[in-house]
Amino acid sequence: xxxxxxxxxxxxxxxxxxxxxxxxxxxxxxxxxxxxxxxxxxxxxxxxxxxxxxxxxxxxxxxxxxxxxxxxxxxxxxxxxxxxxxxxxxxxxxxxxxxxxxxxxxxxxxxx
Amino acid sequence: xxxxxxxxxxxxxxxxxxxxxxxxxxxxxxxxxxxxxxxxxxxxxxxxxxxxxxxxxxxxxxxxxxxxxxxxxxxxxxxxxxxxxxxxxxxxxxxxxxxxxxxxxxxxxxxx
Numbered sequence: 001x002x003x004x005x006x007x008x009x010x011x012x013x014x015x016x017x018x019x020x021x022x023x024x025x026x027x028x029x030x031x032x033x034x035x036x037x038x039x040x041x042x043x044x045x046x047x048x049x050x051x052x053x054x055x056x057x058x059x060x061x062x063x064x065x066x067x068x069x070x071x072x073x074x075x076x077x078x079x080x081x082x083x084x085x086x087x088x089x090x091x092x093x094x095x096x097x098x099x100x101x102x103x104x105x106x107x108x109x110x111x112x
Numbered sequence: 113x114x115x116x117x118x119x120x121x122x123x124x125x126x127x128x129x130x131x132x133x134x135x136x137x138x139x140x141x142x143x144x145x146x147x148x149x150x151x152x153x154x155x156x157x158x159x160x161x162x163x164x165x166x167x168x169x170x171x172x173x174x175x176x177x178x179x180x181x182x183x184x185x186x187x188x189x190x191x192x193x194x195x196x197x198x199x200x201x202x203x204x205x206x207x208x209x210x211x212x213x214x215x216x217x218x219x220x221x222x223x224x
Binding site: 104 | 145147153155157200202211212214215216
């Protein structure tokens, strides 16, 4: 069964450093998303991406964040200058239409 | 902002018992999704609901999209130990957005 994959599974970084989180969505999906989940809290929407551009973003997705689909398979989230409060699980999701979204296993980011 | 309130926050039940949890909001949603999340993993889609009043089953799981479009419930019949996890509802509003609002989660523990 096709699934969303994410790399790395864990990332530790120093505050102020740039990180890139990678996702490979399900191959025939057209909509891509990033969510985050701070430890013990609910899942929060960051951004949606369709047709090579951002469809919508939340107030969390500020200028420190960017997304890119550099080729036909990868979808990346870049955090330009990480802050302590960026520590969280980051989930990529994809969908055929904008409705049913399938999540990847997540990347656990720890900012020291 | 929009919020989805889930209840109960947590449940301890005996194996074999039925479980019911619900999700409510003051906003109208046009799609409801129910996810299960196990520790350290991404949310796994259980059931998707697209129409008000819709009742959908997936094995021992049954979910309904409320007539008012402001609520949804999930039932699990004859619970088993592997049902342990956190159950999240997620709703998409009628404003044509792609982002899903996640509920606060119901943590389920099943005692063998």
